Amino acid sequence: MRTAASALLSLVAPEEAVRGLVISIGEILANAYVHGNKKDEALPILLQIDSSARTIVARVTDRGEGFEPEELPLPETEAEHGRGVMLARVFADRLSYHRTRQGFACLIVVKA
Numbered sequence: 255m256r257t258a259a260s261a262l263l264s265l266v267a268p269e270e271a272v273r274g275l276v277i278s279i280g281e282i283l284a285n286a287y288v289h290g291n292k293k294d295e296a297l298p299i300l301l302q303i304d305s306s307a308r309t310i311v312a313r314v315t316d317r318g319e320g321f322e323p324e325e326l327p328l329p330e331t332e333a334e335h336g337r338g339v340m341l342a343r344v345f346a347d348r349l350s351y352h353r354t355r356q357g358f359a360c361l362i363v364v365k366a
Contacts, residue, residue: 268366271310271364271365271366272310273345274344274345274346274364275310275312275345275346275362275364277341277342277345278312278341278342278345278346278349278362278364279301279312279314279362281337281338281339281341281342282312282314282338282339282342282360282362283299283301283314284338285338285339285360286299286314286315286316286318286360287299287316289318289321290316290317290318290320290357290358291316291317291318292318294317297316297317298317299314299315299316299317300313300314300315300316300356301313301314302315305366306366307366308365308366309347309363309364309365309366310363310364310366311361311362311363312361312362312364313359313360313361313362314359314360314362315354315356315357315358315359315360316357316358316359317356317357317358318357318358319357319358320351320353320357320358321351321358323339323349323351326339328340342360342362345364346362346363346364347363347364347365348361348362348363349361349362349363
């Protein structure tokens with residue numbers, strides 16, 4: 255999936271932006287499945303991607319209750335988990351969260 259996504263996105267953005275977006279989307283999708291939907295395979299996760307000449311915007315929506323991003327602790331040095339949001343922040347130009355009628359959404363913006 256990452257190869258297909260990268261190939262499609264490379265048509266509208268530089269390779270570095272695409273790489274960052276793919277990493278960010280992967281981390282946020284994993285969090286949506288594990289934390290938002292509590293690994294319930296019956297619950298959907300929606301991924302929407304839009305692009306313009308200047309930006310690529312991805313929105314990941316899960317059915318979870320959400321969380322307060324400002325309250326996330328820094329990951330432990332030796333921890334195997336807990337770096338997803340931090341990685342997404344590093345690679346995205348903007349990362350924001352909001353509640354929706356369907357659940358909780360993460361907006362990932364990368365400049366093209």
